Amino acid sequence: MTNCPQTDGIVPARLDTDQLASNFGDLYPCFDDHEARVAADRCYFCYDAPCITACPTAIDIPLFIRQIQAGQPEAAARTIFDQNIMGAMCARVCPTETLCEGACVREIAEGQPVEIGRLQRYATDALMERNDHPFTRAAPTGKQVAVVGAGPAGLACAHRLALRGHEVVVFDARPKPGGLNEYGIAAYKAAGGIAQAEVDWLLGIGGIRIETGKSLGGEITLEELRKDYDAVFLGMGLAGVNALRAPGEDRDGVRNAVDFIAELRQTTDLSTLPIGRHVVVIGGGMTAVDAAVQSRLLGAEHVSMVYRRDRGAMGASDYELDHAQKEGVKIITNAMPLSVHGNGAVREVEFGYTRSGPTGLEPTGETFRLRADQLFKAIGQRLEGVPEALALEGGKIAVSAEGRTSLPGVWAGGDCAAGGEDLTVTATAQGRDAAEDIHTALTGENT
Amino acid sequence: MANLASTFAGIRSPNPFWLASAPPTDKEYNVVRAFKAGWGGVVWKTLGSEGPPVVNVNGPRYGAIWGADRRLLGLNNIELITDRPLEINLREIKQVKRAWKDRAMVVSLMVPCDEESWKAILKHVEDTEADGVELNFGCPHGMAERGMGSAVGQVPEYIEMVTRWVKQHSRMPCIVKLTPNIADIRKPAEAALKGGADAVSLINTINSITSVNLDDFSPEPMIDGKGTHGGYCGPAVKPIALNMVAEIARNPETADLPISGIGGITTWRDAAEFMALGAGNVQVCTAAMTYGFGIIKELTAGLSLWMDEKGFTATDQVVRRAVPNVTDWQYLNLNYITKARIDQDLCISCGRCFAACEDTSHQAIAMSTDRVFTVKDDECVACNLCVNVCPVENCITMERVAPGALDERTGEVVPAEYGNWTTHPNNPMAKAAE
Numbered sequence: 001m002t003n004c005p006q007t008d009g010i011v012p013a014r015l016d017t018d019q020l021a022s023n024f025g026d027l028y029p030c031f032d033d034h035e036a037r038v039a040a041d042r043c044y045f046c047y048d049a050p051c052i053t054a055c056p057t058a059i060d061i062p063l064f065i066r067q068i069q070a071g072q073p074e075a076a077a078r079t080i081f082d083q084n085i086m087g088a089m090c091a092r093v094c095p096t097e098t099l100c101e102g103a104c105v106r107e108i109a110e111g112q113p114v115e116i117g118r119l120q121r122y123a124t125d126a127l128m129e130r131n132d133h134p135f136t137r138a139a140p141t142g143k144q145v146a147v148v149g150a151g152p153a154g155l156a157c158a159h160r161l162a163l164r165g166h167e168v169v170v171f172d173a174r175p176k177p178g179g180l181n182e183y184g185i186a187a188y189k190a191a192g193g194i195a196q197a198e199v200d201w202l203l204g205i206g207g208i209r210i211e212t213g214k215s216l217g218g219e220i221t222l223e224e225l226r227k228d229y230d231a232v233f234l235g236m237g238l239a240g241v242n243a244l245r246a247p248g249e250d251r252d253g254v255r256n257a258v259d260f261i262a263e264l265r266q267t268t269d270l271s272t273l274p275i276g277r278h279v280v281v282i283g284g285g286m287t288a289v290d291a292a293v294q295s296r297l298l299g300a301e302h303v304s305m306v307y308r309r310d311r312g313a314m315g316a317s318d319y320e321l322d323h324a325q326k327e328g329v330k331i332i333t334n335a336m337p338l339s340v341h342g343n344g345a346v347r348e349v350e351f352g353y354t355r356s357g358p359t360g361l362e363p364t365g366e367t368f369r370l371r372a373d374q375l376f377k378a379i380g381q382r383l384e385g386v387p388e389a390l391a392l393e394g395g396k397i398a399v400s401a402e403g404r405t406s407l408p409g410v411w412a413g414g415d416c417a418a419g420g421e422d423l424t425v426t427a428t429a430q431g432r433d434a435a436e437d438i439h440t441a442l443t444g445e446n447t
Numbered sequence: 448m449a450n451l452a453s454t455f456a457g458i459r460s461p462n463p464f465w466l467a468s469a470p471p472t473d474k475e476y477n478v479v480r481a482f483k484a485g486w487g488g489v490v491w492k493t494l495g496s497e498g499p500p501v502v503n504v505n506g507p508r509y510g511a512i513w514g515a516d517r518r519l520l521g522l523n524n525i526e527l528i529t530d531r532p533l534e535i536n537l538r539e540i541k542q543v544k545r546a547w548k549d550r551a552m553v554v555s556l557m558v559p560c561d562e563e564s565w566k567a568i569l570k571h572v573e574d575t576e577a578d579g580v581e582l583n584f585g586c587p588h589g590m591a592e593r594g595m596g597s598a599v600g601q602v603p604e605y606i607e608m609v610t611r612w613v614k615q616h617s618r619m620p621c622i623v624k625l626t627p628n629i630a631d632i633r634k635p636a637e638a639a640l641k642g643g644a645d646a647v648s649l650i651n652t653i654n655s656i657t658s659v660n661l662d663d664f665s666p667e668p669m670i671d672g673k674g675t676h677g678g679y680c681g682p683a684v685k686p687i688a689l690n691m692v693a694e695i696a697r698n699p700e701t702a703d704l705p706i707s708g709i710g711g712i713t714t715w716r717d718a719a720e721f722m723a724l725g726a727g728n729v730q731v732c733t734a735a736m737t738y739g740f741g742i743i744k745e746l747t748a749g750l751s752l753w754m755d756e757k758g759f760t761a762t763d764q765v766v767r768r769a770v771p772n773v774t775d776w777q778y779l780n781l782n783y784i785t786k787a788r789i790d791q792d793l794c795i796s797c798g799r800c801f802a803a804c805e806d807t808s809h810q811a812i813a814m815s816t817d818r819v820f821t822v823k824d825d826e827c828v829a830c831n832l833c834v835n836v837c838p839v840e841n842c843i844t845m846e847r848v849a850p851g852a853l854d855e856r857t858g859e860v861v862p863a864e865y866g867n868w869t870t871h872p873n874n875p876m877a878k879a880a881e
Contacts, residue, residue: 034517041515044838047798050818069515109795109839
């Protein structure tokens with residue numbers, strides 16, 4: 001090993017390969033049978049269970065946990081996939097502490113919820129390991145639907161459409177399907193190639209063709225899709241990244257956190273991936289946490305995550321923030337970037353403290369500087385390249401409850417659509433529900 | 448500190464905890480370990496007649512039922528009586544008794560149903576200077592097919608006959624061990640008493656198949672693709688055993704017959720319950736087989752502490768203390784009216800009480816849109832199901848409706864006086880009020 005965490009600059013191999021492999025292994029390994037049975041036994045099988053209500057896809061959680069208790073994880077998985085075809089990924093990335101586990105009566109009673117996320121993973125992994133697809137398609141309808149974006153929303157939509165007997169073509173700008181599951185989530189949450197495995201397994205339904213390297217407004221256009229297909233679903237996510245709007249933002253070493261996360265996910269040998277000695281991440285959401293934590297895991301000596309408001313306003317959950325702190329990330333709140341200093345490359349970032357005033361966030365006048373040879377921007381993404389014909393709402397595509405856009409025959413869901421929570425699980429729910437509405441629109445059948 | 452010393456059927460032991468006749472008492476090695484650990488006595492694993500010993504299966508002898516974390520809840524066995532030569536057992540019994548004079552040494556016996564066989568074995572046991580004998584009329588598997596064990600215990604006349612032989616040919620105290628695989632446990636107890644028994648012990652194990660292998664379609668435990676019923680024991684059988692002990696204790700015919708309580712005793716509390724229902728002492732097996740002999744420290748310390756808290760100084764103050772309160776259904780006070788009360792501070796809103804009451808009982812619990820659960824007094828029959836399914840201890844309780852207050856379900860005022868079915872107007876057999 002030539003480098004160490006104290007090596008200056010942005011360099012690869014700060015840690016040896018064994019350490020890197022351990023750092024990026026599964027955060028929580030899958031339950032074994034006995035662990036699952038003990039964890040499942042804690043479920044009370046609540047009446048009209050609050051966890052179901054809290055799940056954006058409304059999985060019948062008490063039922064699937066009872067199926068684990070009864071020794072049939074595959075049946076439990078079927079219960080999960082009935083509602084959420086991305087159940088394996090959601091088991092890993094859902095902020096369960098604010099969703100199902102946050103609503104669990106045992107969380108409220110004793111601060112220790114039933115471990116629903118890990119039980120879901122136990123069930124879905126068991127079924128996916130068998131490598132058979134539990135759903136059978138309905139008779140062909142002769143209808144063709146175009147789906148833009150092979151992320152959670154697009155794939156969930158495509159699967160449900162295929163299930164109902166439609167033919168689906170999914171277009172994605174990236175070289176691989178999966179969307180943020182493949183490119184936008186920390187590696188330790190998606191260890192073992194689960195994102196691609198899930199896509200492969202999902203395609204087992206049949207009737208879905210994926211065309212990668214095709215982006216909306218580039219190789220394909222909405223007008224053509226509307227002309228060539230019976231319906232169009234837009235689930236292409238948010239391609240644009242917000243700028244800091246601080247002088248010096250263009251210096252070397254300043255980068256979008258999403259690009260860093262995507263590169264890391266696509267790197268097979270992590271000892272080749274360079275990382276700074278002093279890393280600063282600006283932002284307070286999940287992307288910021290994933291960038292900061294993974295910087296530490298790659299061997300960065302000092303990693304700070306700086307957010308302009310207080311901790312309560314951060315997009316990342318307490319659970320994620322605690323995890324970041326446990327991994328050695330320093331979290332600084334109420335500080336906004338003023339300028340990026342350096343000679344060519346970034347050397348320091350200057351921040352000004354903030355407080356909330358009567359007219360919103362205001363500077364206190366006090367400033368400080370953080371040493372940085374790498375700066376990651378994670379202050380949000382925005383919709384880019386959206387066809388002008390679509391009505392927008394808050395910078396995203398305006399949709400009805402069923403996912404209908406302002407254009408006839410065009411539906412949208414996931415992060416690109418207004419009203420979502422930018423979570424895999426909400427995107428999945430929106431894709432699924434839009435598919436059902438498309439099905440009703442195309443066939444007149446209600447499901 | 449409470450004195451745990453016990454005298455049962457004339458047999459003394461430093462505490463009322465004996466190891467039941469079973470694998471833990473099959474040889475000197477185990478019994479010495481038990482005595483070192485602090486057990487008050489043992490009933491030595493059942494001896495058979497002279498001659499070649501029985502043989503056991505060479506596949507699994509036990510099957511089990513577990514809770515989610517593999518807590519053993521029930522155990523089933525198809526082991527037979529001792530498969531060691533009689534003379535070795537007798538020699539070891541004698542050695543152990545000599546070395547451990549303060550501990551109870553009772554020898555379990557099972558020989559063919561003829562007087563000569565019993566006479567012969569009793570002579571041998573007397574020579575060991577053991578404190579007494581226990582007649583194994585209980586084992587339901589294997590030996591019963593050969594006309595012994597529960598095959599005898601299920602016929603009161605045989606029990607009486609064999610007990611009489613034993614009392615005739617021996618000066619030793621005689622305990623008759625009863626099988627629960629019978630319709631009315633009082634009959635074999637009465638027969639034992641008639642035959643001259645000094646005590647009864649119960650329950651022996653219950654006929655059982657623990658599970659079925661759904662791949663091989665064989666009962667478990669499985670021996671080469673086949674299974675046979677075994678004897679069930681452990682925590683799961685305790686309620687059955689408690690009732691049978693109480694039935695004998697409150698039967699006027701057998702009220703004075705000492706009872707050694709057996710059946711799923713796992714903690715001091717179980718022992719105290721058996722004793723309160725009439726057991727003069729208790730025998731333990733499954734708990735020791737699950738956790739080892741070390742549990743005796745919890746059993747003795749726990750019983751002693753509880754007795755101190757209650758102000759009991761000797762075990763005989765505990766024995767039979769609950770017997771007067773065991774009665775027939777017909778004498779239960781129908782004017783004792785309670786209603787379920789849900790403590791909203793403790794309630795975690797799981798809704799199990801609602802599901803149970805709404806789906807399977809009396810529709811007496813209301814659920815609000817914000818998951819607050821309340822009891823409808825005009826529907827609640829006080830069945831207690833909500834209490835039993837509630838996962839939070841003391842969250843739901845049964846509160847008595849005071850005499851003179853209105854029972855909203857019946858629309859009637861709760862009577863102050865005791866009233867039971869025997870005098871109830873709906874009872875066609877009701878006796879006229881006097």
